[in-house]
Amino acid sequence: MAEMISVREAAERWQITERRVSTLCKDGKIAGAEKQGKRWMIPADTQKPVDQRIRTGAYRKTERASRLPLPIGVSSYRLTSSEYYYIDKTLMIRDFIDERPMVTLFTRPRRFGKTLNMDMLRTYFEKSAEDTSVYFRDKKIWSCGQKYRNYQGKYPVIFLTFKDVKFDTWEETFAAIRDIFAREAQRHKELQSGEKCDAYSRKIYEKLADGKSSEVELASALLDLSALLHTYYGIAPIIIIDEYDTPIQQGYMKGYYDEVIRFMRNLFSGGFKDNPHLSFGFLTGILRVAKESIFSGMNNLSIHSVLDNKYSAYFGFTGDEVMEMARYYGASDKYEELCQWYDGYRFGKTEIFNPWSVVSYFSNECEPRPYWMSTGSNDIIGEVLAGADEEIYQRLTALLNGETFTTFIDTGVIYPQIRSNPYTIYSFLLMTGYLKTLNTTMAFNGDFMCEVALPNREISLVYNKEILQRLENLILPSTAISIQEAIFSGDNVRLKSQIQTLLIQSVSSFDTAGENFYHGFMLGLCALTGGSFVTSNRESGDGRYDIQLKPVKKGLPGILIELKAEKDCSVEKLKKLSETALQQINDKRYDTELLSAGVRTIYKYGVAFSGKKVEVIVG
Structure with a gap:
């Protein structure tokens, strides 16, 4: 057989x-x-099938010229659904109407479509002088029947987004939130002159619209504004708050965490807890922040995190949606590349692509880059690393090698726990999009035990940049250039000298405990070189190499690095260890992938470590 x-x-x-x-x-x-x-x-002897799909860039550009533009940075549902390429997520409305929880919280990583979906809900449900049904008549929700159409344009809506509330002090943050409420109050100018509102109610409205509310007065703004709208329209409004936890994260990073938590607790208690002037409420954020008692006593709250199956297909793109999008833009041949770079997230039981990165990929002539990296602050990652011990750092660097591990996941993780409890690091990284789950098991306390891994190539590059940042910060530009010159010229003596200096000057004693650290250390050095695509622990020839640098442009050499590490080595033993590493590259034919790619000049490095000593041999 x-x-x-x-x-x-x-x-x-x-x-x-x-x-x-x-x-x-x-x-x-x-x-x-x-x-x-x-x-x-x-x-086992099957050759890779030949891909017969259209590959010419000329065809793709010609086709794209007559296609809808891509919605880069567009979060308006009306604009996106009518003038740009829009992936229909309106069945989310159907699923909500079928369930109708009083208050719903969706937690997802940044740039996964939260704001656009909230604006879709606002457009669908909100009473308006404009016939907003025109934005849904050709969408999936409209074909679901009259039951669902009856909800269209029925409710007044309070819509607030805190996604841009990122300031250094609580005073600035409060002023920004007050301005957001003022603009929303001004959007409901009918309340100012409405005969259904008494003089006292109009006074509350005017103070809110003028941006003159005190902190105590603003804490009850959701309750007050919903009561005014309920009285005016005779139907309780829907309240939508997008990215509710952005000010909370900023408060944690900038030192006013307690102030922002206290304000948000009072604001949400008035707006969502036992509010008789509320039809439904929606919130989005990255974290649940439940343990802060922000949602204390809210037994009407329905939470949907990245681990929940319900609504899992509505934030981000599914495989079928991306495949159809690739066909539309004449780039079906790029689907595999899209999978490698931007697929891999798992929300509930649904495989999800990063929507921001997919749209950016098509917008940039199908050039793969880590687009998600530049979409927001990664200061929290630095916070994670600042308190990382040896075990955590080794686990994080092991992820770069394609490894997985099982860990406890707390879906209610809060920011202060990042410093005090190391296990919450993995919960935070999962909720914020830096990890994916492979297997999930319910734990005894209602949380989860999850096998986690890196989602895709894009996140691997983010890790290379962010997780190895502390190494990068210690390396002068002149040192980085010297390392690059040594690696690409086959100068093992110079490379050894540079590595030796860095080990002595920059690495603490606990960091030199095992091969995982040295692997991460060398990955960091290679990531600084530029001009090559760095991969780690991938199959080539008869085994898996440690590190490979594949040149992006013709003319540059390919690089293979095999690492060995032992404690308390003599100089002679360390040299033999590096020779063993080099021999392994040759014996296992790790250069197979580079040779197949047409790379003719290949430098092979055997690198051996023992404590802060290093030996480098080239072949």
């Missing part, structure tokens, strides 16, 4: 995604592939 391999093994061998291999099997494009139970098995 012929030897068979799994979909995962085939994907690694052919350098494509597992999803693509499974699709090829289903489509009958892999000869001899057979399904054994729920798994596809493939003959």
Whole structure:
């Protein structure tokens, strides 16, 4: 019987995604592939199928010229759904109407469509002089029936977004929130002259609209404004607050955490807890912040995090949606690359692509880059690393090597716990989009035990930059240039000297405990070189290399680095260890991938560490 391999093994061998291999099997494009139970098995000697799809950039550009523009940075539902390429998420409205919880909180990473979805809900439900049904008549929700259409344009809406409330002091933050309420009050100018509102109510309105409310008065603004709208329209309003926890994160980073928590607790208590003037409420954020008692006593709160299956397909893009988008822009041949870079998130049971990065990818002529990296502050990652001990740092660097581990996940993690409880680091990284779950098991206390990994290539690069930042900050630009010159010229003596100096000057004693640290250390050095695509712990030839630098442009050499580490080595033993590492590169034919890519000049480095000593040999 012929030897068979799994979909995962085939994907690694052919350098494509597992999803693509499974699709090829289903489509009958892999000869001899057979399904054994729920798994596809493939003959081991099968060659990678030839891709017959259209690949010419000229065709893609011609097609794109007649297509809808991409909604880069557009969060208005009306504008996006009518003038840009829009992926229809309106069935979210149907699912909400079927369930109708009093208050719903959606927690998702930044740039995963929270603001656009909240604006969609506002546009659908809000009473308006404009016939807003025109924005939904060609969408999925409209074909769901009259039951759902009856909700369209029925309610007054209070809509607030705190996504830009990022200031250094509580005074500035309070002033910004007061201005947001003033603009929303001004949007409801009908309350100022309405005969249904008495003089006292109009006075409350005018103070709010003029931006003159005190902190105590503003804490009751949701209750007051909802009461005014209820009286005026005869139907209780819907309250929508987008990115509610942005001021909380900023308060934690800038030292006014207690003040912002106290204000938010009072604000939400008035607006959402036992408010007789509320029809429904929606909130979005990155974290739940439940343990802060912000939502204390709110038994009407329905929470949907990245671990929950309900609403899982409405934030971010599904595989089918991305595939259709690629076809629309004449880039079907790029689907595998999209999967490698931006797929891999799992919300509930749904595989999700990063929507911001996918849209940016198509907008930039299908050039893969870590687009998500520059969309917001990663100061919290620095906070994580500042308190990381040896075990945490080794686990984080192990993720870069493609490894996974199982950890406790607290979906109610709060910012102060990042410093005091190291296990909350992984909860925070999962909730903020830096990790994905592979397997999830309910823990005894209602939280979860999850096997976690990096989602995709984009996040690997984010980790290379953010998690290795503390190393990068210690390296002078002149040192980085010297390391780059040494690596790309095959100068092992110069490279050894630079590494030795960094180990002595920059690395604390606990950091030199094991090979995982040295792997992360060398990845950091390689990430500074530029001009090459850095990969780690990937299959090539007859095994898995430690580090590879594949040149982006022709003319540059390829680099292979194999690492060894032992404690208390003599100079002679350390040299032999580096020779063993170099021999492993040759014996295992780690240069196979580079040779297949047409790279003809390849420098192979055997690098051995022992404490703060290093030996480098080149071949």
